[in-house]
Amino acid sequence: LRIAEVNPNCCSITLLSEQFSPNTTSDVAAGMLIPHTYPDTPIHVQKQWFKETFTYLFAICNSAEASEAGIHLVSGWQIFKNPSEAEVPFWSDVVLGFRPMSAAEMQKFPQHSHGQAFTTLKCDCPRYLLWLEKRLKANGVQIHTRKVTDLWELHNKYDIVVNCTGIGARQLVGDEQLFPVRGQVLKVHAPWVKNFIRDGDGLTYIYPGIDSVTLGGTREKENWCLSPDPDTTKDIFDRCCSLEPSLQRAQDIRVKVGLRPSRSAVRLQKEVLSQGGAKLLVVHNYGHGAGGFSVHRGTAEEAAHLVGECIAALQGSSSRAKL
């Protein structure tokens, strides 16, 4: 979408994907705007990505589109057992009203000693994905269901390939630095829960959305299994109930599993592939791990810029680039 917005009329865009909503990792995500740190990406870059994403979604949230796009504000608490873990994160001045929790607020969490209160944004992921798809179509993007097994399949038809395949990049481009971190969550009906609660260890969280509350979670490195595990479901439910006892009465429990496309740094770069005398321009944008929603607009901005550079490089050899 960002490519179409940044380069109007200078290219035609086709989106190829093996799966669409509701069958992607992005459909499983809680969609909370709370960044996760990529150890090999400079912090100022991550902060820029998060800021751009927050600003973009905040504007949608403040528009008539908010409910259709599934974007809303949510306030709550991140809590810690160990005070040394409760340091001020790099994103504290991007979210709204970040402050240490008061002693009175901490009374809600007798097992925890410190906490941070703030307001952030949440994407209701399937709604947001459908809204994006509608905007793609409005921008003239062609959409086809297709699995790509080799980027060279696309060579004769397209000038530039943008690779946003998430965990699929492990197979598609053989990236061994990319690994799955399996996450299981529950989506429950508990409309009385209005505040988010996140244990600072990142394992247990309660995120109220528009239609359901997301209860998490798990982080299982190199586990490729997409089937829900019933013991894990019980464990997640118990952990969440110990933070928010009213969840005992939650109904309509649905279980979802996703594979976070994890990497020490998001792969956001241009590559020129060569085979015989032929060249294929590729822009990679994958490896967003546990924080894809939190930085999606910022990384898209950078990817669209790289595509602009590829278009400039092609100018002269072709009048209208195809992606």
Ligand SMILES: Cc1cc2nc3c(=O)[nH]c(=O)nc-3n(C[C@H](O)[C@H](O)[C@H](O)COP(=O)(O)OP(=O)(O)OC[C@H]3O[C@@H](n4cnc5c(N)ncnc54)[C@H](O)[C@@H]3O)c2cc1C
């Ligand atoms: C349980 C869980 C909770 C999460 N919660 C949050 C959260 O609260 N906040 C947050 O910021 N992030 C969260 N995330 C992380 C977030 O879900 C991911 O970072 C994000 O979804 C990655 O998006 P993506 O578009 O790269 O991958 P995907 O959503 O997997 O999309 C990749 C697309 O590429 C297609 N594809 C792959 N290979 C091929 C191929 N060879 N040919 C054609 N198409 C292909 C797929 O079909 C798919 O449509 C969570 C993740 C999980 C699992």
Ligand SMILES: O=C([O-])CC(=O)C(=O)O
């Ligand atoms: O950690 C969180 O708060 C939610 C999340 O991004 C994940 O489970 O990957």
